Structure formats: C-alpha cells, structure tokens
Amino acid sequence: MRLLPALTLTAALAAALAACQPDAAPVADGNTDATPPTSATSATTPTFVAEPWALPSPPGAAQPDLVATADGLLLSWINPDADGHALRFSRFADGQWSAAQTIARGDDWFVNWADTPHLAATADGALWAHWLQQSAEAPYAYDVVLVRSDDHGASWSEPLRVNDDGTPTEHGFVSLWPASVDSLGIAWLDGRETAAAKGHGGHDAHAGHGGGRMTLRAARFDAKLARSGESMLDAATCDCCQTDVTMTARGPLVVYRDRTDAELRDIVVTRFDGNRWGDPTPVHADHWTMPACPVNGPAADARDDTVLVGWYTAANDMPTLKIARSLDAGDHFATPVEVDVGAAVQGRVDVAIGTDAAWVLWTREDEAGQTLQLARYAPDLSRQLQRIELARLQGRGRGTGFPQLALADGTVRVAWTDVVDGEPRLQGVVLRDPENIE
Template identity: 50%
Template sequence: MPVSCWSRYVVPMLLAVLAACSPAGVPPPDAVASSPVVERVSLPSPAGAAQPDLVSTPDGSLLLSWLEPVGETGHRLRFSRRPAQVADWDAPRTIAEGTKWFVNWADTPHVYALQDGSLWAHWLRSTGPSRMDYGIDLVRSGDGGATWSAPQRVHPAGTPGDHGFVTFWPQARDRLGIAWLDSRQKAAAGAHAHHDDGHHGGGAPMMLRAALYGADATQRAEWPLDASTCDCCTTASAMTDRGVVVVYRGRGEGEIRDTRVVRFDGERWTPPRDVHADGWMIAGCPVNGPVVVADGATVWVAWYTEADGLPELRAARSDDAGDTFAAPVTLAKGTQVLGRLGLARGGDHLLVSWLEQAPDERQTLVLGRYDGAWRQTQRVDVATLSTRGRASGIPRLQWSDDAAWLAWTDVAGETPGLQAARVRFR
C-alpha cells in the first residue's frame, strides 16, 4: 500500500524501523518528504552543437563549452560563462576552430578555470596518416577567454597514435595539472586503437601520463603513471588534502578492466592500485570511465562494470585520500543501465547522473542523490531523450547555486543540440 494511504500515526514509527535496517541504495525516510524540482534551462549554444563540457570555477561560475560545425569539414570550440546568482549565460566566445580536428562522441574537449583567473582548454587535432592518429592541443587565456595562447601539443610532436581522454586539476593557484591516455607504446609496437570498432583486445596497451603547466603555458614536468590502461575510457580527478587523485580504467592480465587510482603529493606519484577488484574481464573498451570527488581526505568514486554479468554502477568511499577503499555499494543494476556517469558534491550530499535505456532504446537521464555513505536519498528522471545510441554522448553534471546542473546532447530530426536542466532538492 502506498505510504500516502497509511495512517499518519503509523508512518513515523514504520519509517524509523525501515531506516534502521535499510541497506545502501535504499532511500531513507527523507526521500519521501518531497520531490526534486526539475527546471529546463535555455542555453546559448546553436543548433548543431554537441560534445558539451560543464565545470564549476573558483568564483562559483559555471563554464559550458561545446563543439559546433563550421562549413563542410570544420569545427569550432566555444564556451559561455554563467556567473553565480545570475540567470543568464554570457555571450559565447570562440576558443579555437579548424578543419583537421578529431571529433568523437566520448573523447571530448574540456575547459577549466584556475584561482588566478586563467582559463584553459583542450581539443583533439588529427595528426595523420591514420584516422586514429590524433593529439591533444592545449591553450590558456589570461583575459577571460577574449584571447588564447597558441596551441601546443601536450605529448611529443610526431608521436603517432591516439592521445586523449583528458582530465584537468588545479595543481596550484596558477598551475594546471593534466592527465591523459597515451598510445605511444602501442604505436611503437605497430598497433592502433580504434574507438568505433569496439575491439581493443591484444597488442600493446595504452598508458596513463600526466604533466604540469605553469602560468606561461609551458610544460614544467611530465610522468608516465600506468603502463597498461583501457584504451578509451574517460579519466577523472579530484583534489584531496594529500594531493590530486586520478581515476581511470586499467587493463590487467587476462583483459581485466577494473577502476584504478593514483595520487600525486606534489613531488611523486603513488603506484596504481585498484579501487576495487571487480574482476571484469572484457577484451575491449567499454568507453565508460569512472568519476571522482573529494573533500579533505575523503574520496568518493563511482564506476560502471559488468563483472557480475549485468550492467552495474558501483561506488566506494576512501577516508585516507585513496590509499584504501571500503567495499563498494551498488547504485543501479540491470540491462537498462548504460552508465556514462557524472558526479558532483552538493552540500552534504553526493549527486550522480547516468543514462538508462528502455527496451525501445529510448534513453533517460537519471539523477540520484546520496549521503556520504552512498545511501540513496532521492532519485529523479531528469529527461527522456529523443536520440539513440552514442549520439547522446556523455552528460555533464555540476553543483552551483544550491542546485544540480546537467547538460547533455539530444537530437531533433538529424540535428544535434545541447539541452540542460537545473534540479533543486527541497
């Protein structure tokens, strides 16, 4: 019988009993108190825009970036800022445009803001001759995006193969940290990765590398972090009180593709370690990387796996800056789960977004709200998408002005476009 039909005298007592024995993932009593409010948000991006990125800045603003087509073969990377407590987005500004870019539904450009006010951005440029030869172009702006530095390649010039799946972090007030997947050892072995064929078994593995850039936009240091990673899963990073943690999907013996973590204390990196040994054996890349947030020494990681035979979203918590993690909990499980996760902290809660797909292939963007122990308090279906398959890309999630903000790609007819929503919890 629905809770609304129960006696108001019985409900409090029953909810108290349920709360005492509810496992992780089951909504506690406050989940029935009120429903989240979902508001659709107008964006300044034009029809044809796709591959969104959404980030929070040190001053509380939101930065939204996207790719839009130019002419027959060109692309333009643009961004818009929404200052805190302001209803409208600023007029879009162009970061760069060109005709030899590598554009992919999962390996997308990013923007970032440091405390000194500088903006940073990257995109992928084809380096040829293979379609999967491409590299990372990095630029910096010191005037709010009005002008940008000349693009520089993050990896050595002339390095064949693919380089991408970037994550940024603030190494200092005016210093940027960047990690990426790098195929130089794969290319040296004579093998190329192919994102679209879903077949990544065999051959030399991709690797995870990182670098630091100073206020003059020059590289100050660079390291190899892991010599065997999954080929094409997104990476993510977060700052702890012991340095940045970077999470990514590894590639172990027997094609085990589990989530790993490394940490940088400002001088040296820790060896890679598993967040949890799921034991997912897959001779291919699921293009479904982990996400992470942190506060002090507490680190929360969420990821996609099919280790038990069904699509599943798992999450774990560390209280020692990523040295060890508690046993994972299940956030969602079933054939409907697509993954493509987003993760943000909002007040005392964690917000997780993901995509689900119905039997008719219609996709739904889901937002879950959790406490710090990964107990779900609320869930809301944010939007039902018109698109199918990979065209929806990877939705983005941030917390700003006491609300969760989400941006994603949908398709009207055959034309992609960006959509957004703001979700308030009462």
Template identity: 45%
Template sequence: MRLPAFTFAAFALLLSACQRTSAPPRPANGDYAVQTWVLPAEAGSMAPALVAGPGGRVLLGWINRREGRRNALQFASYTEADGWQSQPRTIAIGNALQANAADPPHLLATPDGALWAQWVQTQPDAAGGTDVVLARSKDGGMAWEQITRVNTDGMPTEHGFAALWADGSDGAGVAWLDGRGKRPAPPHGAATGAHDEGEGDMQLRANRFTLDLARGSDAVVDVRSCDCCQVAVALTRRGPLLAWRDRDANEVRDIATARYQQGAWTAPRIAHADGWKVEGCPVNGPALAAHDANVALAWYSEGSGQPAVYLARSQDAGDQFDPPVTVAAGPNVLGRPAVALDARQVWVAWLEQADRGQRLQLARYAPDLSRRLQTLTLATLATRGLASGYPRLVVDEGGAWLAWTDVDASGVAHLKGARVAR
C-alpha cells in the same frame, strides 16, 4: 587548425527571459525538482564540458559540428543571477579539431583568473593519430593566444581521454591516455575498428604546465591502461587524485586510482576488485569528485554478470574506498556516470537504455552513502549508443547543474541542460 584571438559565434544571445532556468513549483516535501536550463549552443553542438568557475559562474564548453563547416570549440559563462554573460566564444576552429562524443573537451578556471581548455585533434598529413591539445587564456576567455600539444612523442597513434585540474594558483595538470607504446595507427581512411587496440600497451601519463604553458616532465602513471575509457580527476586535501580503467595481463579491467603527492604519483591501486574481464575497451570510464579528504567514485562494471553502476566513498583522499553501493543494475544500464558532492549529499548521474532511446537518471545519497535520498529521471533522450556521450554534472549551494547531448528527429545533435534545485 587556427586559434582565433577572439571570435563570437554567429548568432545572437537568447532572450534574457530564456537565459535563466524555467522553474516548476517547488516541491513541498523538500526534495529537489528538475528545471529546464536553456543553453546557448546552436544546433549541431555536442560533447559538453561543464565546470564551476569563480564568483558562482558555471562554464559550459562544447564542440560545434555542422555539415559543411569546420568544427569549433566554443564556451559560454553563466550565473544564476544574470543568466548567460555573453555570446558563445570560440576557442579553436578547424577540420583537425575532433568531434568525438566519447572524448569531449575540458575547461578549467584557475584561482588567478585564467581559463584553460583541452581538446583532441587529428594529426596532420593523414598520419592516423590524435594529439591532446592545451590552450590558455589570461583574460577570462576573451583571447586564447597560447596553444601547445601535451604529448610530444610525435607518434602516429592515439592520444586522448584527458583529465584537467588546477595545479597551484596559476598552473594546470593534465593526464591522458598515450598510445606511443602501441603499434602506429592505420592510415586515415583504412578499414579498422573504432578503437583497434592492436599490439602494445596504452599508457596513462601526466604532466604539469605553468601559466605560460612551460611543461614539466612527463610521468607514467600506469604502464598498461584500458585504451579508450575516460580518465577522471579530483582535487583532494592531499593532492590531485586520478581514476581510470586499468587493464591487467588477463584482460581484467577494473578501476584504478593514483594520487600526486610529494612530487610523484603513487602506485596504481584498484579501488574495488570487480574482476570484470572483457576483451575489448568498453568506452565507459569512471567519475570522481572530492572535498578535502572525502572522495566519491562512480563507475560502470559487468563484473557481477550484469551491467551496473557503483558508487563508493573514501575518507582518506583515495587511499582506501569503502565497499560500493549499487546505484543501478540490469540489462538497461549503460553507465557513463557523472558524480559530485557537497556538504549535504553525493550526487550521481548515469544513462539507461529506454524503449525509444535513453534515459538520464540522477540520484542523491547521504554523505556516507548509507541511504538514497531521491531518484529523478532528468530527461528521455532520442539518441542511441555512444552518440549521447558522457553527461556532465557540477554542484553549488543551490543544487546541481547538468548538460548532455541529444539528437533531434533528423539526427542533428543538440546540447540540453537542467538545473536541479529546491
């Protein structure tokens, strides 16, 4: 893996007329409408990361994967007033950089102006494991000069499914699933399942990094978590809150949360006792958003006997969650939710199975979840299974931004985007 100081993608910017959203007429009833958001990622791109940055910017990251080329982690910056700010920039490139729709990269903008990126790469010498990697740019993404492995155990096992958050004005926190307590992964190329849980337990760990990537001490947040469901994080008034899929001794895999406060992580607490007992990892983690002490949590479960997406709120920074509302239920529900909130509403997106692929759905709820305000079908996807990964969702004063992965008729991945606004 090589980390270039500054690399442009080898294609020109889209015409400025195509850089902005293509807006339909505004609805007369005050509801939100879907607009096409043209993204600058070339064919072969997948696994989006989407976060809000300073000054009204939206930061989009992705893995560029093309046959015959090394994988590349790229990003671009967008404002509604000016469109895409530059050509896509390359953060890292190499065959070791993992392209996994279920374990996408993450971006973070800290208040000091630095940008952070996290991704997963395979271990050298065909060891069979993966490592969580963190990089930092002090100049807004022009140069990525520092890189470190988050996990330092050196075990040939899986590390990934990370969450990234701002730690103070110039640091970052990272939580990840860590397989050092499990048996070593099989050698590269050996016949195995996509996520062989094997013997031993997957842990949820967390650490903090300074601007210069000096690390703190690893903390074990959960001694036994589900093996390959995404971890989510949100910053509350009382500190960062994590959500993940727990795994108890009876194979019940409900969603747990913990908050970092007074220098330590609180004990894991089940957000809602679905009682979903499943023998293998469902690869379907939770989504989390917060504003001050208000928290929105979305997740997938089959604890009721059928696939369903649930949404719950907390008014005390995640100490307790109200009984959830059912966002969608039935055999076509795939889950993989994304959630966001603003002063007027809670947003939740999820995937459903369709006749010839999948549907990306979006709903708006009143802040107290007492009523659904609107439901939209954002897109019909040609892809099936896990290739669509996790849709990404962020909000601002004007509405919502979304990015997701689809495939064309020849099976090549493409990034798609939408702006949802009045």
C-alpha cells in the same frame, strides 16, 4: 555505446571495437532491465524537482563540458563550422550566461562522442582548454592540444601539443586540474607505446592484438605553457575510457580504468602528493574481464579528504553502476553501493559531493528508448534519498554522448546532448528544493 549483458567473446570484441569508432550511427537493442531500485525518503528529507535550464549553445552543439569554478560555471561545446569544427564556451554567473566565445576553429580535429574537449580555470583568473588534433592520415592518429587565456576567453595562446612524442597514435581522454595559482596539471591516455601494433595507428591494440599498451601520463604547464614534471602514471590502461580527476586535501586524485595482462578492466586511482604519483590503487575488485575497451570511464568528486567515485562494470555479465566513498583522499575505499543493475544500464556516469548529499548521474537504454537518471544519497552512502528520471531522450546509442553534472553554490545542474530530428542539441536542468523556491 550499448553493452549487452551476455555477449560471446566474439560479439563482445566487435561491440567494443565499434564503440570506439567516431562516426558510428546510434544503435539500440531490445534488452529489458531489472526493476529500478526505490528511494528511501522521510518527512524530513526534501524532494528535489528538476526544472528546465536554458543553455546558450545553438542547435548542432554537442560534446558538452560543464565545470564548476570559484565564481560560477563554465560550459563548452563543439559546433560544426564550415568544413570543420569550432570549440566555444560561455560562463554562467549571477543567474545568467555570458555571450558565447570561440576558443578555436579547425578542419583537422578529431571529434568523437566520448573523447571530448575540457575547460579549466586557475586562481590567477586564467582559463585553459584542450581539444584533439589529427597528426597523420591514419584515422586514430591525433594529439592533445592545449591553450590558455589570460583575458577571460577573449583571446587564446598559440596551441601547444601536450604529447610531444611525434608518433601517429592516439592521445586523449584528458583530465585537467589547477596545479598552482597559475599552472595547470593534465593527465591523458598516451598511445606512443602502441605504435608497433597492427592496423591504423595502433587502434587494433584495443582488442589486445599485440603491440604496446596504452599508457597514462601527466605533466604540468605554467603560465608560459612551459612543461615540467612529465611522468608515466601507469604503463597499461584501458585504451578508450575517460579519465577523471578531483582535488583532495592531499593533492589531485586521478581515476581511470586499468588493464591487466588477464584483461581485467577495473577502476583504480593514483594521487600526487606534491613530489610523486602514488602506486595505482583499486577502488574495488570487480574482476571484470573484457577483451576490448568498453568506452565507459569513471567519475570522481571530493571535499577535503572525502572522495566519491562512480563507475560502470559488467562483471559476471551484469551491467551495474556503482559508487564508493573514501575518507582518506583515495587511499582506501569502502564497499561500493550498487546504484543500478540490469541490461538497460549504460553507465556514462558523473558524480558530485555536496555538504548534505552525494549525487550520481547516468544513462539507461532499453526498447523504449534512452533515459537520463539522477540519484541523491546520504553523504555516507547509507541510503538513497531520491531517484529522478531527468529526461527521456529522443537520441539513442552514442549520439547522446556523456552527460555532465556540476554542483556550484549548493545548486546541482545537469547538461547533456540529445538528438532532435537528427540534429544534436544541448539540454539542461537545475535541481530545486521546492521549499526553497521563491
């Protein structure tokens, strides 16, 4: 998706609604951007270099999910499969990829550039995965489907619908986390309250044309896929921005884009303390007024009680990428740092916290094309240590989706979708400290 910095209300609404379409062609515009910020480095600060990282996915793969686990990384993707699609994955451990395995196939899936499947692992060795399945003929009627594997992905349980409301509305933008040794927590955007809205499956509610609001819900599923603890975390959220979750020392912290009656679309968090979800807390009051969903959700990562959140905003008609840090598991956040500012900033952010640095990944697009950017900050965000242009992409607009950033065993790796000769394919890089390369 491409957001313009100074849209009229009508143009902004049209752009946002177009961004939610699953099949829209990639677009670009001719906007220029402000000069990127420079990095602060010193003789004692290592300068990382990006090296190609071969991925196991075939040509045609898209919608990647890259997840760090206790024993390596998991990468999933969607491939076209006969008249439908297949969700596949591979595990990266000890420097090599396992043979790709199929999680599921279907010809009734909702496959979208922004609302993508996710993988998770629990401490009992189980793997969990979800995808979106059409629930009615309406274009935006689909449910969240969940499966579990107890044999490292060789076989999977029967699919279970996470949302059981039965309404032909949107359900998606999922976040997964380990709720216990063998159970999974899941949060999702739930459109059951939009069923009375005009249009197909309540999709017109994205533009605020009446009807109910999109809600944020969460539940827990045990090893038998039995549901418990379902609750509504927020009664009004942005309709089609990704949610994210990170595990703090005080429980899972869900981060998402809120929506007020005045159409403010700022980022908030809520944490589960073991008994209840807390009231939504703003990360920062950007006061971004937007009449439709920007399809540009936040990202979060945590180490103990330290939380890093990254997000896109276009408050005051200025596209901006920000990061902010909390030292108390998300109860309070410091003043945000502006990572990138200007018309070329697309957002599509991901973040990671290491022992000695904070990392942020995002995309830019101008008349020269789309680029993938990575910045490294001091742990307290006091200075930018390095900024790298990881790749110049052949694809533009929505075709390149949302890049993925993962930190495992002290190594940063990135995976993303490019469009090469009209066909999507996944690309990857690994960040190396030249002084430690053998």
